[in-house]
Amino acid sequence: GENVEQHPSTLSVQEGDSAVIKCTYSDSASNYFPWYKQELGKRPQLIIDIRSNVGEKKDQRIAVTLNKTAKHFSLHITETQPEDSAVYFCAASIPPSNTGKLIFGQGTTLQVKP
C-alpha cells in the first residue's frame, strides 16, 4: 500500500542555522504534498504545500522541493528561530486525486536551541 517515510525523526539545530526534513513516497500517482507543523499540545497546521506540477515553492523562511522522478520531497527552514521548535509532518495524497485522502509521515521533532 501507499507509504511515506520521513527522516530524521529528531533534529536539533542552533538558532540561525538551517533545517532540512526529507520524505519519500511510494505511489507515483500522488500529486499533492503538504507539510504540517504541530506545536506541543496543539493541532497540526498547514505551513506549506506543493503540487506535482511544481518543483519548488517558497514562503518566507520555508521552502519545499519536490523530485517526482525520485519520489521524494523536502522541507527547508532557513534562519531557524526558537518558535520553529515543533513536530513537523509531511504527507502525500492517496490516489485517486479527488478523494482528499492523505498519508502522513511519522513526524520529525525539531528543536531549535537559542
Place this chain on the structure above:
Amino acid sequence: DADVTQTPRNRITKTGKRIMLECSQTKGHDRMYWYRQDPGLGLRLIYYSFDVKDINKGEISDGYSVSRQAQAKFSLSLESAIPNQTALYFCATSGATDTQYFGPGTRLTVL
C-alpha cells in the same frame, strides 16, 4: 482554527466501555476525516466521509465506527474500548483544495 471543534477534549474511560467522540465544523466542507496520533507513528486514518451518504474505512478502522449525522458533524465511536486505543484523536475537514484543517484533538485514555 475554531472552525473545527471536538468534544470532549479529554476522556478517561475503562476497558469495555462505549465511547463517542464528536466533531463539528463550520467551514462548509463536504469531506471529514478521523485520525489517531501515536508517538512515532504519525497520523493514521481511521475513517473518512465525502458526504453524509458516503463513509469509508481508512487504514486502521478495526474497533471503530463512525456516523455522519449532517454535513457539519462526524462522530467516532469505540464500541468496546481497549487500552491500545489510548491515543490522541483528531478530526479534520477538507474542501476542494485538498488542504485538511484539524480540530483541537481529543486525548483518550483507556484503563
